[in-house]
Amino acid sequence: MSRPPRERADAVAAVAEIFREFGFEGASLSAITARTGLGKGSLYHFFPGGKEEMAAAVLAEIDGWFTRTVFAPLRDDPDPEAAIARMLRETDAYFRSGRRICLVGAFALDGTRDRFAARIGGYFTAWRRALADAVARSGRGEAMERAEHAVLAIQGALVLARSLDDPGVFARMLARIERDLLSPETHDRPN
Amino acid sequence: MSRPPRERADAVAAVAEIFREFGFEGASLSAITARTGLGKGSLYHFFPGGKEEMAAAVLAEIDGWFTRTVFAPLRDDPDPEAAIARMLRETDAYFRSGRRICLVGAFALDGTRDRFAARIGGYFTAWRRALADAVARSGRGEAMERAEHAVLAIQGALVLARSLDDPGVFARMLARIERDLLSPETHDRPN
DNA sequence: GTCTATACAGCGATAGAC
DNA sequence: GTCTATCGCTGTATAGAC
Structure with a gap:
């Protein structure tokens, strides 16, 4: 990632880290050329649409990774509890146990949100739905509410x-949502 | 806010909304002059340090408002449950029931984080601590864990x-953390 | 494909008249 | 205090040699 990427996929990965660090507006082309080792010529060869196309490619890559690694098992694994455990494990690894931010979430709060609204919305809709599906298939109630809360807590x-x-905040949150997701009780209602 | 502010405090409020909408990098001086109705001369009269001073003033204003309205009651109100109810109510109002973002959180994810790290960290530390204090004073266990999770869920x-x-996401989350904060049980532990 | 050179618009910031 | 004019710089993007 610090050495010149030979393929577009490597460039996408490198650019993703720069967006994570500086945000969309803050990630200048000179920062991108410096950190990727790619000249502007190469950059515009890979991404003729410039920065916006770079960001779109990064978001598509993230979405694809989560779809394959997390969302699909949540929907399709015959053992939904195993799929939930896998989600927790992969999420912890992906976000480096809280040391790495979620670029989709960062873009959502950013002024760039409108530009990528469809992708951002699609990502979270897919996550919430896939998780709700796994919770429901595991025989537990309030699947949608639990799933939504877990996604939001992450x-x-x-x-x-x-x-x-x-980063400890992230670990404590993961332990808590695992409990909430797998708890047999609907709730304890104090009133 | 859309008409020329006559005082610095009005300018701070107007600038806050622009940062919310565009982020720190995305909020250009020309956007700020256009939306505040203030010329650059006036802007630099109020904020000699430029954009950075504007953002610092906005963060200080937010921090002050939360300290007065939310954190102080959480720590000092003799009725901690009333203070928690007040926090929930004021938070709902402040964030317009989920239609308004948290500028502190947005800056935390942004590349501007390092510039304002102390303020950002201070804000969340104060919130978590004040809420944990109220939960503990109400006689419930795991105060710090509950408080941290509530802040993070918001x-x-x-x-x-x-x-x-x-915005419904925000309303559902508020209902859930109210339950979690006031639940008498330590937890139900399924295993 | 990758580089360097360059275009030109917009940036944050300042000066100085009023 | 507030305006307009302008500074120097950096931004994204393009052109064209290699």
Whole structure:
């Protein structure tokens, strides 16, 4: 990633990290050329549409990875609890246990949101739906509510972990949503 | 806010909305002059340090508002459950039931994070600590864990509500954390 | 395919008249 | 205090040699 990428896929991965670090507006072309080792000529050869096409390619790559690794098992694995465990494990690895932010979430809060609204919405819709499906298939109630809360907690933990510079936030959140997702109780209702 | 502000405080409020919409990098001085109705001369009269000082002023204003309205009652109100109810109510109002993002969280994910790291960290530290204090004073266990999860869920719900363009996410999250915060049980542990 | 050179628009910031 | 004019710089993007 720090050495010149020979293929477009390598360039996409390198550019993703730059967007993560600086945001869409903050990621200047000079930063991108410096960090990828690619000249502007090569960059515009891979991405004729410029920065916007780079960001679109990054989002598509992220979406594809999550679809293959997380969403599809959640929907299709005959053992839904194993798929949920896998989601937790892969999510922890992907976000480096809270040390890496979610670019989709970052773009959602950014001014660039409108540009990529469809992709951003699609990503979270797919995640929530796939997780709700697994929870429901495991025989538990309130599947949609639990799934939505788990997805939102992951995003919030990434914000908080970065704000406090404390990855422990992410680990504690993962333990909690695992419990909430797999809890047999509908709820305890204090009133 | 759309008409020329006569005081610095009005300018801060107007600038805050522009940062919310475009992010720090995306909020250009020309956008700021256009939307505030203030010329560059006036802007630099109020904020000699330019954009960075504007953002610092906005963050200080947000921090002050939350300290007065939310954090202080959480710590000092003799009725901690009332303070928690107030937090939920004020938070719902402040974030317009999920239609408005948290600028502190947005800056945390942004490339501007390092510039304002102390303020961002201070804000969330204060919130988590004040809420944990109220939960503990109400006689419930696992105060820090519950408080951290509530703060993180608020941030995540704002990300998700904006991503899905569905404020309902925020309302559902508020109902859930109210339950979790006030639940008498330590937990139900399925294993 | 990759480079260097360059176009030109917009950036944040400043100066100075009023 | 507020305006307009302008600075120097960096932004994205393109052209054209190799």
